[in-house]
Amino acid sequence: MLTFAFGHAAIAQSTPLHVPIVYLKEAIEEPLPLSLVEPVATDNGLAGVKLAIGDNNTTGKFLKQEFELVEKTVAAGGDLKATAAELSAAGQKLVIADLTAPRLMEFADLPEMKDAVIFNIRAEDDGLRAADCRANVFHTIPSRAMKADALGQWLISKQWMRWVLVYGVNDGDRAFADAIRRTAKRYRAEIVEERGYEWKAGSRRTDTGEQQVREQMTQLTQRLPDHDVVIVADESEVFGDYLPYRNWDPRPVVGTSGLVPTSWHRSQEQWGGTQLQRRFMRDYNRWMLERDYAAWEAVRSIGEAVTRTTSADAPTLHKYIMSDTFELAAFKGKPLTYRKWDQQLRQPILLATPLMLVSVSPQEGFLHQRTPLDSLGYDEPDSTCRLN
Helix, strand or coil: CCCEEECCEEECCCCCEEEEEEEEEEECCCCCCCCCCCCCCCCCCHHHHHHHHHHHHHHHHHHCEEEEEEEEEEECCCCHHHHHHHHHHCCCCEEEEECCHHHHHHHHCCHHHCCCEEEECCCCCHHHHCCCCCCCEEECCCCHHHHHHHHHHHHHHCCCCEEEEEECCCHHHHHHHHHHHHHHHHHCCEEEEEEECCCCCCCCCCCCCHHHHHHHHHHHCCCCCCCCEEEEECCCCCCHHHCCCCCCCCCCEEECCCEEEECCCCCCCHHHHHHHHHHHHHHHCCCCCHHHHHHHHHHHHHHHHHHHHCCCCHHHHHHHHCCCCCCECCCCCCCECECCCCCEECCCEEEECCCCEEEEECCCCCCCCCCHHHHCCCCHHHCCCCCC
């Protein structure tokens, strides 16, 4: 029997270790991009899972480990309990969850999933990292608070201290606006005025948009107090992309449009990122999106844990991922780890325009006693998550 030494572990297996990884998605309709320039990605998230499964198997073939993708799609509002029972009966307890926050909590709370390891790749809700946290849920998608802090640090470093906040009416828009308010208070910036925008129903693809573009955006931003920047909170992509260059005062637009905080971007080339971008483009003929990257991180986290523990047992992998020895190489310039208090993946946040990477947060000078990465989002003393 051959023995393979890999990192900290000595692997010696006579039969292949089979590791099924479930990609669970609810079939809900997603809004089309506001611009026809942006392609519609019908496999957002799933493509990232598939790429990472291939990466895991590249290493796994030398270590006699076989990673298998199990795709599960639930109808909108469908029965998650039946899906959980099916997965549990098959012994499939490693789940990549492409679910909204309410459905994610519903799934994680099912008795069949109590001993599972679930990775959240979609829901950015801060509550999932606070009072609504779950011991069986990890988060590879950044929270809204992390993104708002990443943006806020950059604005503070530029000494742009006076902000105008424009937000939409949807739940996600209001949640991101709340995160911006928290960041402003944290860094002592001033939100000099807030304005809400209510979208009027119509066809974004066929209407000329002249009234919305030329009149509504101008009217929305008229007669504002002196300000350095406009921060837009429009997660539903209804109006935000109309704001740059159409606001009344000549001020930059940041937030969900203009300069955007994100965990991944197509302009990311540093730290070997070009290699990941090219492999993804080769296999899926499009750019890697943020949810793809979150899914890739999740599957690679499982792969790293399986390699180090030589186990496919969910509780064993959970324990290792939360240990001090776990590290994930993810083309971010430094090894990534999970926060012990809320199981959120620590990671730098990119600040990018549609075509260019502008900066990476944490910004220089924003220090932390543990790691600068913990200056983004809710730190342990601020967290209301009680996993134990």
